[in-house]
Amino acid sequence: MSQLLRTHIEAICPLSDEEFAHILSHFKLRKLKKHAFLVQEGEYVRQEYFVLKGCLKAYIADPETGNEFIYQFGAEDWWMTGREAFFKETKATINIDCLEDCEVLGITLEDRNKLGADLWKYEHFLQVKANLGYISLQKRLQLMIMGTAKDRYEHFIRQYRQYPQLFSRIPKTHIASYLGVTRETLSRLYRR
Amino acid sequence: MSQLLRTHIEAICPLSDEEFAHILSHFKLRKLKKHAFLVQEGEYVRQEYFVLKGCLKAYIADPETGNEFIYQFGAEDWWMTGREAFFKETKATINIDCLEDCEVLGITLEDRNKLGADLWKYEHFLQVKANLGYISLQKRLQLMIMGTAKDRYEHFIRQYRQYPQLFSRIPKTHIASYLGVTRETLSRLYRR
DNA sequence: CCGTTAACGTGATATTTGTCACAAAATCAA
């Protein structure tokens, strides 16, 4: 199962068996039931997580309207955390919860830093990963501003296609939230 | 002048004189006139740049409408590049040009990688910087979807306040583009 | 310095998208 993590890291930076064992020893497996929170608003975010199994949504609740804006889905092979709170060691302003039963590997900030200091390759992995994440987030922002809801929908499908059955399992309501439109609007876009 | 870069890096990771000298030796100074392109659509992006002086805009041109979406302003102390094209060594899909005369320090991808491999501190700096960038981009996306144009305007002013006189020098048309509204809408938001 | 260009504000109107209300279908959990 943890082979997933190795493959994931090695896509950026090949590792020896010892190196990977050393990395893996810093992670702790966590299993969560559907609807369980991985990160909850107002609490500290002690770890960042690599998803081995299941699917999660990360979202911001709007206290005014009661709406939620889903800014990320996480499936197998994705990282999930309340990034700002995790790095700055402050309380989360976002929530992450499980759309289905999940298994994740968690690492604390302290261990993350230690690992990066021990092993240049891990630091490099983190650097490249963060930059790639930045690039795709930028693309999403661009699409949000310049693209139509339909563009965004199509881009979304392309991006998540690689995760089989996942797309069909996410309710349209959530997808609409991710795309920044109401479920009604999304529904109408697909009548035409 | 290059003291700016040192202070910037040391905000994340303190350096010895030798270390900084080593870092600096990988950068090359470039001076540009107002309206000059730093990055141009369709061309390779050979370097990433640290801004020493002046102000630039990074934008995507929409071939359909002729509009442009400004996704970032860069002033002194900011990094600017066509990030995707720079990392993936492909042709740029974005433009960056100077709103006024500029001075920047440029580093090639090869030198960037070499520097990171030579000096763990630099790799660490890049890693942290990318993560902080990701966080602020995420905040911007959130604001774009959940906030009103006014929220975005106010956030924008707060973010750029630290760059004296800069804000007043950027035409409102450009600010509107950055905020994802038309200049007319922005103008009206501020009558009220 | 002066002609040209860019920036800015504002009205009238069109378009997009959101909100509210309701009902049918699908899914969930005891």
Add this chain to the structure above:
DNA sequence: TTGATTTTGTGACAAATATCACGTTAACGG
């Protein structure tokens, strides 16, 4: 299984924002 909850579609209407048109002011560059 079965009653409750969630998801989905759709109409009518409201609100936000874009588009087009025009004129004035400010800034730029030779």
